[in-house]
Amino acid sequence: MDLDLRKLRYFVAVAEKLHFGRAADELHIAQPVLSRQIRALEKDLGAPLLTRDSHGVTLTDAGRQLLTDAGPLLASAHAARRRVTVAARGDRRLMVGFRAGVAVTPAVNLFAARHPDVLVDVQRIEGDDQAPMLLDGRIDIGYVRPPIDETGLRVVPLYTEPRVAVLPAAHRLAGKEEVTEADLAGEPLVWHAGPSTQPTRHPHPNAGYRARGVDETLEHVAAGRGISFLARSATVFYSHPEVVYVPVPDLAPDEVCLAVAASRNSPVIDDFFAAAQAAAEVTAECGNYAMWQRGGETAAQ
Template sequence: MDADLDLRKLRYFLAVAEHLHFGRAATELRIAQPVLSRQIRALERELGTQLLHRNQRHTALTAAGEQLRADGTVLLARANALRRRVLDTARGGARTFRLGFMPGLTVTAEVRALREANPGLEVEVVRTGWDDQTEMIRDGRVDASYVRLPLDPRDLALEPLFDEPRVVVVPADHRLAGKQRVSIHDLADEHLLQDPEAVPEWRDVAAEMRAGERLPERSVRTVEEKLEYVAAGRGVVVLPLSTALFYSRPDVRHSVIADIGPNRVCVAWAADSHSDLVRQLTAIAHRLHPEPPTDDR
């Protein structure tokens, strides 16, 4: 028999799927562990399938559990976004517009243009990062955002704006410091201070040239943290040129990576959004976005 998916039970399941530990998930959810266990079992009965392999020492997702985690994360985010839009409407319409932006990008002109075109509108800006730029759109924390590819485009609408070169940032005393252009092959032996999936060209070259060697897994969260590690000689980072220029400092240098593709900047929003403000933003963005930055050294 078909059953509706209970979003509360889904939220409980996603907490367990994240921690793979009922005790830690129960603490995060602020419920008793036996209650959480009963809710997960009830969800499994409703869906008619096992979601978790569990015993006293180990919890793991089944194949069905992996699928529910992937799709359920997006579903719950969309439900939260829907709730925010309904509440905005109940309060008299969306008089607050939340605009996200990635490091190295500025949205001042867009904010001013939106406010001038919509008297009384409050525009809030929210800094995002590689790990949450899409999540913030899906769960409604921002109404639209300036994003950088690559990203997971599920349930998102994307409007491309411009491309810009990618650069490697190295310590000021590094062997590559001062070079205007380098090759991705020059970086194969370097320690990358970010998720290799964000720089698949480096991942592929490094995997080929370092066959059998485990690639570094260090992933530092913010640009500021990454540059601190770079300056200390702990590794290198690949950034869009505008980000490297925005966070310029004397103890690091950057060089354009000549043989990999550029970074693409887009405006993104929820695909099911019908906001007129989003349509206004995309028109304004095309009118105001700057020319791709160049390296004039």
Template sequence: MDLDLRRLRYFVALAEELNYRAAAQRLHLAQPVLSRQIQTLERELGAQLFLRSTNGTRLTAAGEQLWKDAVALLASADGLRRRVGAAAGTTRTFTVGFMPGLTVTAATRGLADARPDVSVEVLRTDWTDQVEVLRDGRVDVGFVRMPIDLTGLSTVHLFAEPHVAVVPVGHPLAGRGAVDIADLAADVLLQSADAIPEWTAIPGHEAHHGPTPAALSVEQKLEWVAGGRGFSVLPQSVADYYRRPDIAALPLRDVAPNEIRLAWLTDHRTPIIDEFISLARDSFTKDATPQ
């Protein structure tokens, strides 16, 4: 049986919306058409993917598994289309992803100078898509901030930098030197705690969660901090780059440094990626803060 990628896209939309009407509107389909396509997919797979009841629509165990696999499969298909399209063009493009706070000009300029036949582009990423842009082919390599899901990826370590807590300038701790994360235990953390195990180790931290969903962009985090809604933990270079007068940065003594790596798809390593790895390593020294 060959899977129909179009039906997989319909399935993913419904899995994300868990509402047939909303998914149909998102896909610009009539709701009965979407229902028939999902039913056809279920017959092809021999498994029920959704349960519908008066309480709404939810995924079955089989649906949960398909959702996990389908997202990766569709991203891979998108990446294949982009790479074939790029190969068919007269000018080759090499795109580099980078996270906030990182300046990657030295490496990208070095590649552009060494490869005048290649158009070197950059794409700013964030915590939500720094891996996705690699998997779907929008970038060839990415400067990523750990931790990430390394499935199907290869990486090289570039450097690590300390974390800081950013608080409103009027916060009682503002102006002090380094602090421990426990010193902020009475404050609200304005981001997901998953990447900050030192925070989750504090007894009772659950009572100090910020808004749901948590802020994802740096800009949104800083707006919330400046508004007195809580604090956020950022890599030092990010706090430096987004410095503003209504926010203070406090060095954190007991939060592990943030590691920056260069990442690429393991199955798509090429000579030009090898060349860029060397340029990236030359651009950053271990444990140095980027300039």
């Protein structure tokens, strides 16, 4: 039997709140109706999903598994609906998401030379938004930085860049031309990755304080709550009077990848991938952002 997406949405609401009344209020339906839909879903699947007793609602093993699988399923359905709506309107538009420090303009300029009829819009995204926004269709293509959950995605490495230490201006190493990881051992760290970050990716064991986005990171570093690490491109896009950037040559480089939902098959998306890869090659040859930008604009003419 096919899985009913409406029942699945109802189940997710109950599973997240573990309370039928609150889930019914969120869904704007009567609680008895919700209970009947959940029982019908359990019958469809041939397995109990929830345990209901005087202590409340808990998930069974089958319920926990369904909750894990439900997110990508519902996101895929939402994205399919959005793409059909866009196709029906005849829109020629790409929404490109990008992480802080990534320059999208060179690729957009190259792409526009081949597809002048396609509007390319851009949107800044954070680490914890990368996979969800691709899967639910809010962005069509993403310039992403690992770590990222690649489930349901096609992820292609694009380029790497050195990382720098982000230090308070009064830090003992702020005046150095470069530092090593050993120099920074034991420093408290303001960590700016998404919630999926794995401990093995932390630069040192003191990683703990997490900020969302570069702006928050700089504010916390300036306040003396710790140091941080960013891709070198951040030094072009972000500055702060109480923060300095110092190269760390022995630190593992930062990686930028292109990502798209695995279900997306489009010549237009393939062409944007090609433009992004060509722009990245210009970046590698030029060696700095200013030349990268000029190279991308020149190639598009």
